[in-house]
Amino acid sequence: MNVAIYQMDVIPGDVRANHKRVEEWMEKTVPNSDYEIVVLPEMWTTAYTLPELQEIADVDGEPTTSFLQKMAKQYGVHVVGGSFANKIEGEVYNTAIVVNKQGEVVHTYDKIHLVPMLDEPTYLAGGKESAKIFELDGVKMGIIICYDLRFPELTRQLALEGAEVLFIVAEWPLARRNHWVALQKARAIENQMYVISSGRVGSYNGTTFSGTSFIIDPLGDVVAEGSIENEETIVGELDSSKVRDARKNVPVFQTRVTNLYKYY
């Protein structure tokens, strides 16, 4: 499966303008390509305009869900649609969405770990359900959002449920880029799965973001890596046999000693 990540900058607080940017990127990037999956970053419709989100967030997933469904159908590509601010019954969630190339929503996930350093709990509600797996073209996958990367339990759970690919959509600050890089490689190696991340670039409200979107294979080797500061498209190929080989050669999942793990 060929993947293209849109490592984009985000216009703060302007949902329609960001839709337009994604539409323009799709128009330019997807036709005549062999991309089967495209990936967007975290909160790409609004950026982290937290105090404004009650006013500008989508309501019950709209208009962003319909927009992504239209893009997926029009371009015949699966869309891992990053995440967006999504107001449901008065509370704003950070919602990730996956739409298949037929335009069907195959998965949503509301970020469960809110970031204290960003005061997220003041403005956002945490998801009520854990991350779960979904399938695209018969391959099991999972998606987590930014700060979730710091909680290895969540990714392990997805791997134990059969995920071969982990998407991480993010707006990770440049100041902690070394964590971003090391944790992604660790998640790929320890779970013997592909890690595909989409980070935003640019700055907002005094924070500069780290870009550095990745495609990392199940051995932890980097297939493709974005720059720190440029808007660009990062591409690479996923091969399920590499997951099977990694898990066969180092049989981590058969060697776990769960009865001795106190907290898991």
Ligand SMILES: O=C(O)CCC(=O)C(=O)O
């Ligand atoms: O964990 C971090 O250092 C950054 C997390 C973050 O910025 C986010 O979840 O949006």
